[in-house]
Amino acid sequence: MLPALLGARKCRGFLMARNLLLLASKKSRRYYSSSNDIKKTSVDNPNCTMAEIKEDMMKSLGLEPGYTREPKCREELLQYQPKIEELPARSMQDSFSSAIIPLSKNPMLQDKYINFRGFVRLGRLLEDMDYFAAWCCHRHLKLPNLPKGVPLPYTIVTILVDRIDFTDVTASGTQDIRLSGHVSWVGTSSMEVVVWLEQKVDEKYKKITRALFLMAARNATNTGSAPVNPIQAANEEEKQILAGGAERKKHRQILSAQSVFKVEPNAQEQSLIYEIYKRTSPTEHAGPLKRLLPPNCCWMQDSFQMSTIPSFPEHRNHHNTVFGGFLMRSALEISWAAAFLYCKTRPKLEHISDISFEKPVTVNSFIKMTAYVVYTKLNYVQIMTVADVLDPYSGNRVTANAFHYTFSAPDTVTEVLPRSYHETMWYIHGRRKFNASNVYKSETIS
Template identity: 50%
Template sequence: MSRTLSNDTQNNFLTIQELTDKLAKVMGVESGYNPIQAGRTNLMQYLPKSQSELPPRSMKDSFLVALIPLSTDAHLQDKYTTFLGHVRVGRLLEDMDIFAVMVAQKHILNPKLPEGIPPPQTLVTALVDRIDFSDFGPKPQEDIKISGHVSWVGKSSMEVVVWLEQNKYGKWHRITRALFLIAARDPANTKAAIVNPIVPADDREKEILSGGEMRKKNRMALQKLHVTKVIPDDEEQRIIHDLYMRTKLNDVSLMKVVLPSGGVWMEECTLSNTIFSQPENRNLHNTVFGGFIMRQAAELSWVLGYKFSKYRPKVKSISDINFNKPIAVNSLIHMHAFVVFTQMQYIQITVYVETFDPYTGKSDTTNTVHFTYEVPEIVKQVYPRTYQEAMMYVDGRRHFIEIMKSEPDNNVKLSIDAEIAHKSKL
């Protein structure tokens, strides 16, 4: 199914803000911040017990288009423009997150729901599978079109594909493509809620649906093989040992390590910040907006990539963004970014997001975000010093390989062994 309309004009589109206001109205959310949110338990009676109670939906039913009107809104331009005159990726992540929820909401249809009653499902971002960026550089003075549709459905979750495009010389150019996994919860956000099944309307939708099923299986397989659950395989253990041996040089002592030429310790490639969230950063359910977390993580990782490489890095992909727990609006949020893996001109950065309780001193990891950046020159090899850092290296390497599977340039598909050998000669 095409994501664009053949003869559309910007006058046909609502802005992203207009759609956000419309969604809030549909959900029955009042404007203004109130620390105590109105209860929604009265909507429990409208929850379907099974998918058979809901009509099947096609991908065309959820297709949605909106506009980010940068060409006509000077205030918006200021919010979206970097100091280099480019478009802030973090702002786009915020828009894509809220838009994915709008698309998921459009998919849900309950004919038995009385008119004027808000839908009982609470929609939350569970995971951002992947966000890939093209080589097209968006301009902060031109409108950006955002579009998407539901591409796969489980019993209580929906995969939403989102595109960003910008018009140049009368043609829409892709900026990025993203895959969001949206979870439906009950009105109290305590357990899963049923959503409409999906039935493809044509062969193209069948193909898209098949891809969504494959991605689901791939996500499950990768989760089972995570380094916190399974010992790294033989190749990964050999690579970690090889990195360790390179720090020994010719010294037989196990107490002494030396940083190889062209290398840098992982412990020196880190950057952290603390954020105190405010009501303006909330979503419709009075918890911290997932797009806000993504924006903050993206901007922290970019600064780290800049410091590490001495070049302004270009984001190539953002993958496997996990939303493990909701974050209260009044939370202290710690973000820790690490350069966990490098190869040629690529930098793999992981950002861990934690909530911190100043009274107990305890922290709780709520999000993990993986970024792949590219710079003009070959970067230093990063070396772990502890077993914990070695597992971060393995995890980062896995994410990098997964991203590069679809890379057409064979030059970036060098084996890790070849890359380590190459850097040892620098």
């Protein structure tokens, strides 16, 4: 088992203790991670909103609201990029923050977050979690040699989301939601951030989900990597968290090297492939290419849903490319629709596997989202959604992102089966994702 991550409640305790010390010593509530003259109104304020955090991030980067076709040049900031030996060590408490999505007091905001049943749209929350992870990275960064008045010479981008598990709490669309998080591990230019979502139920905050974001620090023009502050554990528990971050990195590298798209399936999986072939081939061998669909099954090629989405400036991040949270929300919503149409009943999102961000997406792109049912087990459905960027002039297509979701239905679902070898690799890949999700904890998983 990987070492546990520091709980949100304990982190908030660290933050409150630090605030008391600041008040006792009558120090100013300034935060110097970006610019020594930018006062962060949301820093160390547990009741700040996501809107305030977004405003503070804009200020720290030296950006202003409004869209221009030619984004503000940040090339002059390259001279302020620090060397790694200039960066002091930071603690996990330094990056810890929390924020509120004030749904209880803002009916207009409710319209943005609520679905027709009165619950929160989880895709909207993913957008906020991605933004909040970047905010925690901003809090972690501290540049002692950055001149007063100079914006933060960094670009923070999302590399991947490791895994997201959901509790049984069904988030209401009319109650406040709290985000909490901190940097839990750093590399030379990468930062792992843990983010929690909670909602107040019967006067107590209850956990909705927890996610791990891996973020990359890039230079001011997003043309190269940039070093980040090292992290120093304050106690034995934090040492375990740091060790867990390093172990998770190693685990991701192993899984990537063993991907079914890189190496052939193992012996057990090859036996499964042959079993599927035998189940879908006629016993009389009427023809070598003929395939038969067993009862209560569906071909994978008939299970997908697709949507082509034009992107607009409102979907951009601070660096004028499509915001990763928007891609996550769009992918989740079409995946949910695919699961709903396949199960013929409203599905429940159980787990999101690693989300990879391979290429940046420009704000004038067409994004083709295709959601496939790639594996089923009893009442569970595994969805793989691929985001392709389309060039409307040349017709070229480049895959930018891949998403993997596990949904559950009230009753047993129709079994999905691959028809081609290509689909069979998707089936094996989806089966691995499902087994790794641990949503179906039983020794009967074959």
